[in-house]
Amino acid sequence: MSDFAIVSDAVTKRYNGFEALKGVSLRIPRGVVFGLLGPNGAGKTTLLSIFTTLKRANSGSVIVEGFDVQKEKYSVRKLQGVVFQDSSHDGELTAFENLFFHAKLYGMPSDKSRKKILDVLELVGLSDRKDDFVNTFSGGMRRRMEIARALVHEPKILYLDEPTTGLDPQTRNHLWEYLKNLRGTTTIVLTTHYMDEAEKLCDIIAVIDHGSIIAQGNSDDLKRIVGGEVILVRSSDNIIPVLKRSKFKCSVDKHNGIFEIRVDNAEKSIAKILRVLERAGVKISGVDVHRTTLEDVFLHLTGKSLREESPVDFETKSYTNLGRVN
Amino acid sequence: MRHFNGVIVVFERQMVRYWRHKLRWLVALVTPLFFLLFLSVGLKHIQLPGIEENYLVFSAPGIILMTVLFHSMFTGVELIFERQFGFLKETLIAPIPRWEAILGKVLGGAVIGLIQGILMTFVAILAGMPIISFLGVIKAFFFLFLTGMASTAIGVAFAVKIHDTQGFVLIVNLVLFPLFFLSGALFPFTTAPWWLKFLVQLNPITYGVEGTRAALTGIQQIGFVNCALVLFFFTVVVVWFSAKMFETVEE
Ligand SMILES: Nc1ncnc2c1ncn2[C@@H]1O[C@H](COP(=O)(O)OP(=O)(O)OP(=O)(O)O)[C@@H](O)[C@H]1O
Ligand SMILES: [Mg+2]
Numbered sequence: 001m002s003d004f005a006i007v008s009d010a011v012t013k014r015y016n017g018f019e020a021l022k023g024v025s026l027r028i029p030r031g032v033v034f035g036l037l038g039p040n041g042a043g044k045t046t047l048l049s050i051f052t053t054l055k056r057a058n059s060g061s062v063i064v065e066g067f068d069v070q071k072e073k074y075s076v077r078k079l080q081g082v083v084f085q086d087s088s089h090d091g092e093l094t095a096f097e098n099l100f101f102h103a104k105l106y107g108m109p110s111d112k113s114r115k116k117i118l119d120v121l122e123l124v125g126l127s128d129r130k131d132d133f134v135n136t137f138s139g140g141m142r143r144r145m146e147i148a149r150a151l152v153h154e155p156k157i158l159y160l161d162e163p164t165t166g167l168d169p170q171t172r173n174h175l176w177e178y179l180k181n182l183r184g185t186t187t188i189v190l191t192t193h194y195m196d197e198a199e200k201l202c203d204i205i206a207v208i209d210h211g212s213i214i215a216q217g218n219s220d221d222l223k224r225i226v227g228g229e230v231i232l233v234r235s236s237d238n239i240i241p242v243l244k245r246s247k248f249k250c251s252v253d254k255h256n257g258i259f260e261i262r263v264d265n266a267e268k269s270i271a272k273i274l275r276v277l278e279r280a281g282v283k284i285s286g287v288d289v290h291r292t293t294l295e296d297v298f299l300h301l302t303g304k305s306l307r308e309e310s311p312v313d314f315e316t317k318s319y320t321n322l323g324r325v326n
Numbered sequence: 327m328r329h330f331n332g333v334i335v336v337f338e339r340q341m342v343r344y345w346r347h348k349l350r351w352l353v354a355l356v357t358p359l360f361f362l363l364f365l366s367v368g369l370k371h372i373q374l375p376g377i378e379e380n381y382l383v384f385s386a387p388g389i390i391l392m393t394v395l396f397h398s399m400f401t402g403v404e405l406i407f408e409r410q411f412g413f414l415k416e417t418l419i420a421p422i423p424r425w426e427a428i429l430g431k432v433l434g435g436a437v438i439g440l441i442q443g444i445l446m447t448f449v450a451i452l453a454g455m456p457i458i459s460f461l462g463v464i465k466a467f468f469f470l471f472l473t474g475m476a477s478t479a480i481g482v483a484f485a486v487k488i489h490d491t492q493g494f495v496l497i498v499n500l501v502l503f504p505l506f507f508l509s510g511a512l513f514p515f516t517t518a519p520w521w522l523k524f525l526v527q528l529n530p531i532t533y534g535v536e537g538t539r540a541a542l543t544g545i546q547q548i549g550f551v552n553c554a555l556v557l558f559f560f561t562v563v564v565v566w567f568s569a570k571m572f573e574t575v576e577e
Contacts, residue, residue, distance in 0.1 A: 052419055053419055054415060054418060054419050054576070055576055056576075074421045074422075074423075077419055077420065077421040078421040080419075082419060084412065084415055086412050087411065087412045088411075088412040088413055088414075088415045088416045089411075089412075089413060089416070090339070090408075090411070090413045091411065092343060092346065093339070093342065093343075097339075097342065101335055101338070101339050102416065102420075104331065104334075104335045104338075105331070105332065105335050105416075105417075105420040105421070105422060106420070106421060107331055107421070
């Protein structure tokens with residue numbers, strides 16, 4: 001068996017003539033967290049529904065853990081857990097019942113499933129609501145219930161279509177921790193609009209737009225596409241010759257009295273650059289850093305932003321103020 | 327055993343839901359009760375041509391069967407709700423064959439119909455319908471159950487194609503009323519005009535009505551075994567058909 005949990009080859013999908021997927025080829029290694037990043041309508045959900053056997057591709061092939069999704073549906077279904085983008089529960093059953101019937105569908109014996117259900121409900125913080133009808137849950141609680149349901153039968157591959165949309169920060173962090181712990185034993189494929197989620201969680205990120213994968217790699221790989229990060233230095237002295245002499249690997253420009261120093265990785269270079277400047281006696285009145293975010297990558301690749309609003313999180317801010325030196 | 331796993335889960339879930347909505351289902355009995363109490367009892371002393379028993383005895387089994395027919399078919403509407411609320415996806419990607427899910431649904435709908443039918447049978451007995459034997463009652467329930475299966479299967483097949491509840495109710499009523507009125511439930515078809523007689527004999531539900539009536543009251547216009555065979559064959563065909571229809575569902 002190959003090292004890949006999922007291998008898709010030139011997958012296309014049309015909806016009444018509209019081409020939602022235009023030949024998607026992906027290799028997802030076993031045990032990684034794989035992120036699909038893309039704007040609304042990019043084709044993320046469509047791709048997941050083909051991987052999960054919910055829809056048939058018009059052409060191309062998908063092999064999941066050695067099984068063909070079209071010819072060996074049941075084998076594929078048995079080893080996957082899916083959290084859909086839209087709700088997919090029975091609100092007239094309790095949380096426990098939703099999970100219990102799910103476990104039975106996947107052939108789990110009752111004594112085993114009962115224990116496991118309590119565990120996963122605990123994990124998503126719904127233990128005390130387990131016997132309430134899901135209809136009485138808030139949107140975020142329903143989401144958590146569905147995440148728990150996808151975990152009950154201990155799937156080898158976990159698909160999460162925008163799993164944390166609508167979750168409060170605490171639950172998101174909690175879920176991320178859990179997913180990180182699954183890394184290695186479970187292959188996780190998730191879609192998201194959130195940069196921080198993709199960055200913190202995903203080993204590999206594929207950017208999808210208009211039904212095609214336009215870039216792929218870990219977040220550092222992707223950021224390199226944009227061509228480095230920028231350290232901004234405010235100074236009345238000319239720092240360009242200073243940096244030239246120091247042979248530091250960077251390029252410098254001056255805009256409106258602010259020097260823009262372009263480096264591969266701002267976090268790693270900033271201390272060194274400041275030391276060089278200070279040693280040369282340069283007077284610095286302010287420093288700022290523009291770290292490349294996946295948002296920048298996306299803007300660079302597609303010319304549009306991923307999402308109008310991002311959740312407030314310091315990681316997603318493009319400018320990180322490191323404070324004033326001097 | 328593993329093979330019927332899906333059937334059992336789908337069936338069990340439906341039973342849980344039925345029990346939770348038992349009041350709603352009891353209320354649904356009001357309509358057939360109207361037929362039984364106002365039509366059958368009201369016309370009780372009408373003498374039918376060629377039938378010795380009174381009209382209550384003649385019509386009650388048909389009304390009991392009608393209850394099953396209507397209530398089972400309307401359980402198909404659940405499929406539409408499941409699609410609307412997204413729950414259907416959970417079933418569609420479960421590692422069970424589609425026919426298992428359908429069989430579970432059909433059995434669930436049939437049991438719900440049967441329970442409703444049994445309740446109606448009690449009311450009919452209280453209203454004055456004598457029964458010929460305990461075995462007859464069991465046989466009647468067998469007819470009710472088969473009718474319930476067939477009826478649920480028809481409802482499910484419609485629900486596969488019709489995606490809104492109003493449309494479903496409209497179409498299902500359009501199907502149910504001819505099935506009911508042309509089943510000989512309310513009149514003896516042997517003395518009806520030839521065209522009506524023809525239509526009644528063409529209607530598979532007639533054989534359910536006839537079988538139930540024969541089993542409960544002993545009134546017989548078509549041979550009992552023929553009734554059982556026709557109804558059984560019809561049920562198998564429609565259940566198979568609705569399973570085929572369900573195979574095509576994508577989302
Ligand atoms: N059932 C459908 N019928 C017709 N077109 C569809 C259907 N489902 C999706 N599409 C179209 O296919 C494209 C991709 O949709 P998809 O749901 O896969 O996007 P997505 O990347 O998941 O978007 P989002 O971030 O909004 O969830 C869209 O243009 C959408 O309009
Ligand atoms: Mg989507």
